[in-house]
Amino acid sequence: MQDVYGLIDKLQETHALSKEEWVQVLESRNAAAASYLFEKARKIRETIYGKDVYIRGLIEISSYCKNNCYYCGIRRDNRNAERYRLMPEDILDCTDEGWRLGFRTFVLQGGEDGYYTDDLLCDLLGKIKSRHPRCAVTLSLGERGEASFRRLFEAGADRYLLRHETANSEHYAELHPSEQQLETRKACLAALKRIGYQVGSGFMVGSPGQTTSHLAEDLLYLKQLDPQMVGIGPFIPHHETPFGTYPAGSVELTVYLLGLIRLMLPHVLLPATTALSTLDPQGREKGILAGANVVMPNLSPAAVREKYSLYDNKLCTGEEAAESLQALRERVERIGYTVVVDRGDYR
Numbered sequence: 001m002q003d004v005y006g007l008i009d010k011l012q013e014t015h016a017l018s019k020e021e022w023v024q025v026l027e028s029r030n031a032a033a034a035s036y037l038f039e040k041a042r043k044i045r046e047t048i049y050g051k052d053v054y055i056r057g058l059i060e061i062s063s064y065c066k067n068n069c070y071y072c073g074i075r076r077d078n079r080n081a082e083r084y085r086l087m088p089e090d091i092l093d094c095t096d097e098g099w100r101l102g103f104r105t106f107v108l109q110g111g112e113d114g115y116y117t118d119d120l121l122c123d124l125l126g127k128i129k130s131r132h133p134r135c136a137v138t139l140s141l142g143e144r145g146e147a148s149f150r151r152l153f154e155a156g157a158d159r160y161l162l163r164h165e166t167a168n169s170e171h172y173a174e175l176h177p178s179e180q181q182l183e184t185r186k187a188c189l190a191a192l193k194r195i196g197y198q199v200g201s202g203f204m205v206g207s208p209g210q211t212t213s214h215l216a217e218d219l220l221y222l223k224q225l226d227p228q229m230v231g232i233g234p235f236i237p238h239h240e241t242p243f244g245t246y247p248a249g250s251v252e253l254t255v256y257l258l259g260l261i262r263l264m265l266p267h268v269l270l271p272a273t274t275a276l277s278t279l280d281p282q283g284r285e286k287g288i289l290a291g292a293n294v295v296m297p298n299l300s301p302a303a304v305r306e307k308y309s310l311y312d313n314k315l316c317t318g319e320e321a322a323e324s325l326q327a328l329r330e331r332v333e334r335i336g337y338t339v340v341v342d343r344g345d346y347r
């Protein structure tokens with residue numbers, strides 16, 4: 001058996017590990033091995049993307065959701081969640097403001113809300129693209145049918161984010177009610193790839209019931225899917241959910257996983273997520289220094305930000321707010337990286 005350094009070297013050379021090796025590289029980690037990993041992760045990210053950090057303007061279009069994920073604050077059964085939905089005109093205003101600020105990618109994210117029909121979204125995509133022809137639009141609207149994904153792609157959507165949440169079906173069933181199935185999620189991701197989207201998947205770190213073996217399966221699944229983007233962040237409890245009293249995931253493990261994912265998928269677009277910054281004021285910096293190259297400030301109208309409450313204390317001000325881009329730029333500069341005005345496509 002190789003030690004943790006040998007496994008990190010192997011991952012750097014072959015971009016793959018076996019399930020047993022993933023478990024070992026996770027379980028035998030320590031601070032020195034993490035520094036060793038992060039240095040390699042930064043080097044590889046810099047050969048592909050230089051020192052650039054890409055920004056995405058996140059527009060949270062709806063807090064209505066028909067799903068009932070046990071971890072999520074906007075789940076259907078949360079009677080105390082304040083619901084809102086943005087109208088197309090509101091969303092267009094957000095993109096205008098975002099473009100002015102320097103955003104060249106807009107992420108439209110929301111709960112699974114039937115209000116946003118294909119017709120509505122196609123019309124909206126056409127308007128966004130005609131007002132800002134050089135922007136990229138990412139959708140993050142949950143599961144839809146393949147025909148719907150196809151229409152949205154043809155209407156101008158470039159990318160789609162849909163985390164798999166966990167690649168183990170028993171664990172998936174611990175996190176979701178039975179009407180939600182891992183197979184459906186995976187079929188959506190396969191369809192999105194087939195259609196030609198730049199696809200993002202990912203999972204929460206430290207979700208209730210998660211084991212190292214589950215994480216190894218997540219990494220194997222990501223390797224097989226070969227997505228252009230991977231979003232991971234620590235689980236954070238929301239008090240109005242069945243998991244309200246569970247402990248939050250670990251920042252240290254999340255950052256270590258970012259480094260591993262960078263070595264496994266060298267070209268991947270990898271955000272330092274809001275959840276990471278929510279748990280640790282230095283989370284964004286730690287993520288970038290571990291190989292992350294994307295940040296996603298909040299571009300939603302200020303009046304609704306508090307209502308898109310996936311977990312407790314979710315940040316939506318300070319450097320997480322699109323209008324504080326200058327402060328974000330300065331913080332990124334301080335660690336030797338540069339926020340760029342660019343679509344930030346996969347290379």
Ligand code: 5AD
Nearest residue numbers: 071072163234235236238275310311
């Ligand atoms: N903690 C951390 N992340 C969460 N998400 C949903 N609820 C939580 C939570 N309690 C993540 C899911 C989802 C993304 C939009 O937000 O992974 O895919």
